[in-house]
Amino acid sequence: MKVDKEVIQFLKKLRKNNNRDWFKEHKPYFDELKSAMEEFYREIKEGLSEDDEIEKMKFYRIYRDVRFSKDKTPYKSHFAGSLSRSGKSLRGGYYLRISPGESFLAGGFWGPDKEDLYRIRKEFEISDTEIREILAAPDFKKYFNGKLEGDELKTAPKGFQKDDPAIDLIRKKAFIAVRKFSDQEVLSPEFKDEVVLTFKALRPYFDYMSEVLTTDLNGVSTID
Template identity: 60%
Template sequence: MAVIDISTLSFLKQLKENNNRDWFAAHKDEFQQEQKKAKSFYNAVMEQLKSHDAIESFKMFRIYRDVRFSSDKTPYKPHFAGNFVRATNKLRGGYYLRIRPGESFLAGGFWEPNKEDLLRIRKEFEMDATEIRKIMNHPTFVKYFGKLEGESLKTAPRGFDKEHPDMDLIRMKQFIVTRAFTDDEVLAPNFLAEINNSYKAMRPYFDYMSEILTTDLNGVSIIE
């Protein structure tokens, strides 16, 4: 079974401590070796995902930072990261994985839903939040993710009753689930299995959100 090598975390630690172009250029061969190993692991994650979900594509993000509009001018990201896109317009949501010493995590959900999707989700919660709360309170969801996360408005969105009993959900702008991992967990032989189990645990949430975003408020499909 695919694993994360300790040398990968070691390299990323060194990169964080020496985040400059001269050091990176001197260690370019080492970076390419670790990147190759990391990409192999991500490919193994994708194969696991494909055994229980339809995955359209996988993208591993570049290690180079865009510093044009950032106060942080360090040129490199001291981590490997990638996402997995679900196939077809009937399956919404996506999976994410980041490997970074001391800060590794996986995630899934809806980071920046467009205004139409956001309104549709809010309208669903306004009408009936029973199902999403049932998913959020399920022992498996709580075990792997704890709670539904994301930024929220400080007050009720325009057009919604600020006294609505489910305003805590309606105010949300993002709908994300995450699971953090220690370095020991990342290096453990069962790390790939734990990632896959976590992604499986997202499915009831993804299936519910996909149903919302592919139907109108009457439950009629809006896609061909």
């Protein structure tokens, strides 16, 4: 299955006509596109499930929560979904957004809680050799330019040295790998397979982070 060009065309029109009257008029057409896109995401889940344990897929609603936003447009101009890995020992999540001119996939750790964030930072402080090797691996460089993205502090977090060799990683508050796609790539017949291949390139990173987040600093398991 591939993404139909009508998906991109509809989202472009929605971006220009982001109001309830226009959307109500085009709601039946939107529902058709939404059903097709949900199936597209399910096929991605099936592809990932061949090599990974996927617990669930979440396809996000088109409706925006505008209660606390300055932007009061009622609808998102994209389709998006995420896939969660199964069990306590498998960490990391997958995300894909289809948006005209702004499509991307991402995987990793968006907002680790306080304990997980500290554990990750301590691991990097002890040794950044393994994570550097993962980021420098051919597939990670091919798909993600060999780097992690996400918000970060301007200086060292409390309890860490600002001259630590791993400070560029320790400063981070999120640890996300991102790959962007053009509309032409999204509409390609190979796009679904390319998404799955790209997500699979995250496995060494996920395996490493899963090990870190399920053990203490002495390497002893913290899960039952």
